[in-house]
Amino acid sequence: MIDFGYTLTRDRQLDYDRGDFRFLRIVRAMEPSLDVCIGCGSCTATCSAGHFTGFNIRKLHTLIQRGDNETIKAELKKCMFCGKCQLVCPRGVNLRNLILAMNRAIEQLG
Amino acid sequence: MKREGKKLIWDEYQKEIADDNYFYVRSCVRQNFFPGAEKTFLRYMKELGRNVFENPSHTTCSGIGYHSDIVPFETAMTMVARQFALMSEAGYENFVTSCITSFGLYSEVLETWHHFPEIEEKTRVHLKNATGREFNKPKNLAHASDVTFRLRKEIAKAGKYRLVNQITGNPIRVVEHIGCHYSRMFPSKGVGGAEYPYVLVGMIEEWGGEVIDYPERRHCCGFGFRQYLVKANRGYSISASKKKFDSMKPYKPELILTNCPGCPMFLDRWQYTISEMEGTTYGENSQGIPVMTYEELAGLILGYDPWDLGLQVHQVPVEPLMDKIGIPYDPEKKFLDKDGNFMGKPNSPAFLKFY
Numbered sequence: 001m002i003d004f005g006y007t008l009t010r011d012r013q014l015d016y017d018r019g020d021f022r023f024l025r026i027v028r029a030m031e032p033s034l035d036v037c038i039g040c041g042s043c044t045a046t047c048s049a050g051h052f053t054g055f056n057i058r059k060l061h062t063l064i065q066r067g068d069n070e071t072i073k074a075e076l077k078k079c080m081f082c083g084k085c086q087l088v089c090p091r092g093v094n095l096r097n098l099i100l101a102m103n104r105a106i107e108q109l110g
Numbered sequence: 111m112k113r114e115g116k117k118l119i120w121d122e123y124q125k126e127i128a129d130d131n132y133f134y135v136r137s138c139v140r141q142n143f144f145p146g147a148e149k150t151f152l153r154y155m156k157e158l159g160r161n162v163f164e165n166p167s168h169t170t171c172s173g174i175g176y177h178s179d180i181v182p183f184e185t186a187m188t189m190v191a192r193q194f195a196l197m198s199e200a201g202y203e204n205f206v207t208s209c210i211t212s213f214g215l216y217s218e219v220l221e222t223w224h225h226f227p228e229i230e231e232k233t234r235v236h237l238k239n240a241t242g243r244e245f246n247k248p249k250n251l252a253h254a255s256d257v258t259f260r261l262r263k264e265i266a267k268a269g270k271y272r273l274v275n276q277i278t279g280n281p282i283r284v285v286e287h288i289g290c291h292y293s294r295m296f297p298s299k300g301v302g303g304a305e306y307p308y309v310l311v312g313m314i315e316e317w318g319g320e321v322i323d324y325p326e327r328r329h330c331c332g333f334g335f336r337q338y339l340v341k342a343n344r345g346y347s348i349s350a351s352k353k354k355f356d357s358m359k360p361y362k363p364e365l366i367l368t369n370c371p372g373c374p375m376f377l378d379r380w381q382y383t384i385s386e387m388e389g390t391t392y393g394e395n396s397q398g399i400p401v402m403t404y405e406e407l408a409g410l411i412l413g414y415d416p417w418d419l420g421l422q423v424h425q426v427p428v429e430p431l432m433d434k435i436g437i438p439y440d441p442e443k444k445f446l447d448k449d450g451n452f453m454g455k456p457n458s459p460a461f462l463k464f465y
Contacts, residue, residue, distance in 0.1 A: 001387060002387065006341065006342065006345040008352060008388070011353055
């Protein structure tokens with residue numbers, strides 16, 4: 001490979017035709033409160049793991065909607081399961097169960 | 111919608127293109143990028159009985175400097191006024207540009223003068239003070255691809271070949287790419303406007319090919335002046351081209367047709383660069399997708415020798431396309447100059463198939 005002195009930038013276009021939405025369907029069935037999220041970010045602001053690892057639950061919500069399951073798998077490992085996010089959620093989303101549901105969905109899909 | 115209504119709407123997307131007696135202005139960069147293209151235009155215009163006049167005193171329009179934020183607009187307008195003066199002195203009224211950026215700049219200047227006559231007067235004073243010249247504005251401003259579009263039926267009639275695969279009988283699958291400065295700034299100045307640019311599509315359809323649509327069809331080629339002129343920024347340029355290649359690849363195009371100086375340059379050269387960066391090629395069997403200017407394609411259709419058209423300086427070899435259409439060529443003469451002297455042969459790329 002030749003080094004030309006500049007590099008290719010990864011395309012950040014979201015292609016919904018390439019998303020894998022099986023994950024979203026399983027998680028939504030296990031925890032329907034996922035759909036009442038308003039994306040305020042309170043969960044992320046109070047996240048214990050987020051202070052040390054960059055874990056971002058609001059981002060996870062976006063990734064599920066996009067069908068980007070590979071990134072979700074890597075992110076989920078960072079959660080400490082403290083539940084503070086659930087305490088501050090203004091919409092009452094069962095976030096701990098949501099994390100559990102995501103882990104179960106990963107097990108199901110392999 | 112009623113068919114008559116559609117026709118009426120489509121009429122609004124057409125532009126007037128003069129039929130003869132053109133004052134032709136060349137591009138600064140095309141003779142380096144694709145050296146046979148402009149010569150080929152002049153050749154088929156002559157063969158089709160059209161009068162084209164050139165003045166060797168013609169200089170850059172300054173568009174490349176203007177779009178690189180180096181040349182101020184006042185200077186650019188005075189440069190453009192000088193080109194119009196050359197046209198007026200030669201007794202012509204139909205101005206034809208080889209370069210898309212020139213076409214965009216001439217359109218921009220004429221539009222500015224239309225809305226702000228006092229700026230036109232100021233430019234006339236600048237030109238008179240600097241050169242002693244005066245000028246008339248052209249009655250008709252067209253890009254050379256507009257003129258070729260107008261003559262597309264005559265070229266098809268006089269042509270020896272059609273864009274048809276001789277083995278399968280299927281039309282050649284062509285992706286067309288319009289230069290940004292053709293009709294995006296001033297939609298009414300381009301055939302089909304900014305929404306339905308038809309200038310290259312019309313040629314492809316008339317010459318027997320099939321136009322391929324794909325998601326990033328109207329995406330910029332990546333040249334973008336400032337994206338390329340500074341080496342550190344070239345990642346933006348090549349990434350934009352890659353976005354187009356990735357988007358068009360599933361549709362299996364056999365040719366990319368362009369009408370801008372920068373677009374064929376970058377769509378052609380970046381295919382090599384991407385292949386050397388990450389081993390990706392976009393055509394069949396490690397080939398690239400050949401990229402051509404409309405003049406080169408018209409030349410091929412008319413049966414001109416491919417090496418007279420300058421196809422040997424393309425980074426992506428055009429031989430697979432010529433084989434499909436059934437155009438004969440002599441591989442032994444590929445790297446000989448017009449006097450038969452060997453020009454030297456480039457090294458073979460690591461991934462892109464070379465002929």
